[in-house]
Amino acid sequence: QVQLVESGGGLVQSGGSLRLSCAASGRGGGGSYKAGWFRQGPGQEREFVSALRWRQFDVPYTYYADAVKGRFTISRDNDKKAWYLQMNSLKPEDTAVYYCALGDYGSEYSDQRMYNYWGQGTQVTVSS
Numbered sequence: 001q002v003q004l005v006e007s008g009g010g011l012v013q014s015g016g017s018l019r020l021s022c023a024a025s026g027r028g029g030g031g032s033y034k035a036g037w038f039r040q041g042p043g044q045e046r047e048f049v050s051a052l053r054w055r056q057f058d059v060p061y062t063y064y065a066d067a068v069k070g071r072f073t074i075s076r077d078n079d080k081k082a083w084y085l086q087m088n089s090l091k092p093e094d095t096a097v098y099y100c101a102l103g104d105y106g107s108e109y110s111d112q113r114m115y116n117y118w119g120q121g122t123q124v125t126v127s128s
Helices: none
Strands: 002-007 010-013 018-026 032-040 047-055 061-064 072-077 082-087 096-103 115-118 122-127
Touching (some): 002 115, 018 032, 018 122, 032 072, 047 082, 082 096
Parallel strands (some): 010 122
Antiparallel strands (some): 072 082, 096 115, 096 122
16 A cells, blocks of 8 residues: 655745655555646646656656646655655645645546545645
8 A cells, every 4th residue: 555645835925936745655656657746726626737757767757737837847756755846936826735646657647547546635825
């Protein structure tokens, strides 16, 4: 079983930055995986934010929702079994609970059903 724990959320002013972390423990991962970030704003459905697909001896692939492209950056640290979401130029519309997720290497990176494990979520609030 794999457990994911997010951290790094908080309250920030518009234009500010936050860095979310997701730490994985337990079995899983191995030579390939897909790590994602999703978010759910007030009264909204959970939506895709960013994903990273990693496979040994291959280049990592990163993906972003249009709403965050150019502002957010996903990265990983395989030694720590962790991945991160650097969020810059934050806007009030970025306010949401952010979830990290882990799945198999498959290419369906924005489909929530393709992720097997989820964190508990961390609140990000951006004030105007």
